[in-house]
Amino acid sequence: MASSNMFRRVLNVSLILSWLVLAMNCRGSVAAAGFTNETDRRALLMFKDLIQEDPLAVLSSWNDSLHFCEWKGVTCGRQHQRVTALRLVAQNLVGSVSPQIGRLTFLRKIRLDNNSFHGNIPPDIGQLFRLQSLSLYNNSFQDLGLTLPNLKYLYLGLNNFSGSFPPSMANASGLLHLIIFVAAAANILEGSIPVKLGNCTNLQVLDLESNRLPGVIPEQIIGISSLTIGLYLRLNEFTGPLPSQVGNLKNLGALSISGNKLIGEIPSALGSCQVLENLDLHGNFFEGAIPSSLDQLKGIQQLDLPQNNLSGQIPEFLGKLPLMRLNLSHNMFEGEVPKVGVFNNISAFSVVGKNMKLCGGIQPLHLPACPIKFSKKNKRPFLDKMIPLLIILPIVLLLACLYLIFYRLKRSQQRTSSAALLENEYPKITYAELLHATNEFSPSNLIGEGRYGSVYKGSLNSGEHIVAVKVLKLQEHGANKSFMAECDVLRILRHRNLVKIITACSSLDFQGKDFKALVFEFMPNGSLDNWLHPTQAEEQGSNLNLRLSIAIDVASALDYIHNHGETTICYCDLKPSNVLLDDDLCAHVSDFGLASYGIMLLEMFTGKRPTDSMFIDNFSLHNYVKFALPDRVMEIIDSMIILKEMEGLNENRHGEGEYAKLKSCLESILICSAEWPHERMDSGHLQLVCTNESGKPSRPRKTRGHTWNAEMLSAEVELSVSFTQY
Known part of the structure; x- marks a missing residue:
């Protein structure tokens, strides 16, 4: 009898456990059924319902005659047939974004750029844990309340955002591009930048220009060492000095802080940014002399310092830098203007404005001649000793000048030819972008090698453009000449049976060494x-x-x-x-x-x-x-x-x-x-x-x-x- 009761108890417990397992399975099935292909289809139709104007009839294909994976602007994964990307760029769409977009749980990329969407960005987008790229550039959105920890690319510029800088942005620690994150450029944000934005230690570019952001620039922001492409803070209301932590940006390509109210001296720590190609500090209240540490900017091509209160003499070392543009106008410089390097090209530099005490320089500047300084201790015996030197010295100087002119002319022609190719005909690309595109020039990306260069397979624009990157072996004699010759030839040749050049890069690597590369259209079937x-x-x-x-x-x-x-x-x-x-x-x-x-x-x-x-x-x-x-x-x-x-x-x-x-x-x-x-x-x-x-x-x-x-x-x-x- 006792054994029979025990058997019944065991049986009852087993039945209860079985029911619990069955209930949990049923609940899991219901949950799984909550986000299916049909869920994606309905969410897309609800997105369509809130579109008020569709002048190009881009959404006319969104009907039952086609599978939703074939609708225009919709991309699905092959395995589960779930929506992975929504691209409706520049379609003149007018309306708001449906909260149902948060039910497209497989979404990795959203691009709604250059339309007329308005209202709030649905907070439901924060549920898209797979989302890596969100681009809402050039619309009329008004709310920034997002929490997207896995986001890598965020583009929100040219909208109608206002109010304080959203603290939730700082939680997106995986961000690579913030304009490109807070591409809050051309919005009307106010309030200080949250210092926690410094937690985004993967950022490559940060653009917050054209807002009303006040106060000092946080040290945590100016010192994000992962920034390589650019830091753009111009046209805000920042005050105080430029933090010395700017020296942490050792791999930065461009820094623009113009149009603010920054004071104090230009920090000497800027000399540590040796990869910097573009430095724009104009329209502030910087004072004092140009720091001598800037002579370390071996890759600098553009330096803009006008409309400040800088003083002292113009440093001669600026003429030794590879500058293609130098603007020192509307400051308080004095003394002689150098005549070497960029100072020898009237179209490449400017010193107009308040610099009333300048003299000398090249003739097109029309500056007064600098006064000749005589030594009071100049006596005849000393002059007699100098006569032999005065005979020999001009000959030596003449030979030295001829050599220097020839050398500089050759270097100038190389730089001008290369720079003209980069600036005028082809899209500009930096060493940092090519490094990222080729997985740091990984051996696994190497697809060919020759005497003067190695060719790597690369991926630009988030994997949308596959290219071949030919990196010149500049240590090989004749490699630089080969680079210039190939640039000149490919610049003038256009034929369907010639490999198409996309762009070229002539810069410095992160160790300050010369770097040259050509970027070609990728040929998938090899040679x-x-x-x-x-x-x-x-x-x-x-x-x-x-x-x-x-x-x-x-x-x-x-x-x-x-x-x-x-x-x-x-x-x-x-x-x-x-x-x-x-x-x-x-x-x-x-x-x-x-x-x-x-x-x-x-x-x-x-x-x-x-x-x-x-x-x-x-x-x-x-x-x-x-x-x-x-x-x-x-x-x-x-x-x-x-x-x-x-x-x-x-x-x-x-x-x-x-x-x-x-x-x-x-x-x-x-x-x-x-x-x-x-x-x-x-x-x-x-x-x-x-x-x-x-x-x-x-x-x-x-x-x-x-x-x-x-x-x-x-x-x-x-x-x-x-x-x-x-």
């Missing part, structure tokens, strides 16, 4: 060399028509470079490793230096590198093909082409004709790859003519000299090459 000679894990390009298409692309690029560019350029370093392939296997020529187009064609048809171990002494790839003609052509053609597309070449009824055409093709290629230049044909007159399906070529342009045509074993492509003996 022709890798395609012709793959590793075991890769597939060789065995398609003959595709090889012909690549040959056409390369020839088109060479024809443009040699004959149709603004300036005639001789391209020499042509080899498969310098031919890059894009997504569509379209060829793009890169790099510039010593080989021949014919040699590359021989490698494409034979699959043999010119540096193959079989080519020793006087036996070369050219001779390898030459000795096989006319009867052993099939022995030297790349076996992959034969296996893939040319099986039975000698067996079918057209075998002899096709064999003859291939032989003729190789014979002509040998002509333009001859060892001695006088034996070659002019590759500048090479043409590629695409034919239609009937085999009739488009009309070729008229050229000088002998014209050779071969159908190249293809029903759709004809290679027509025109050569001229020289």
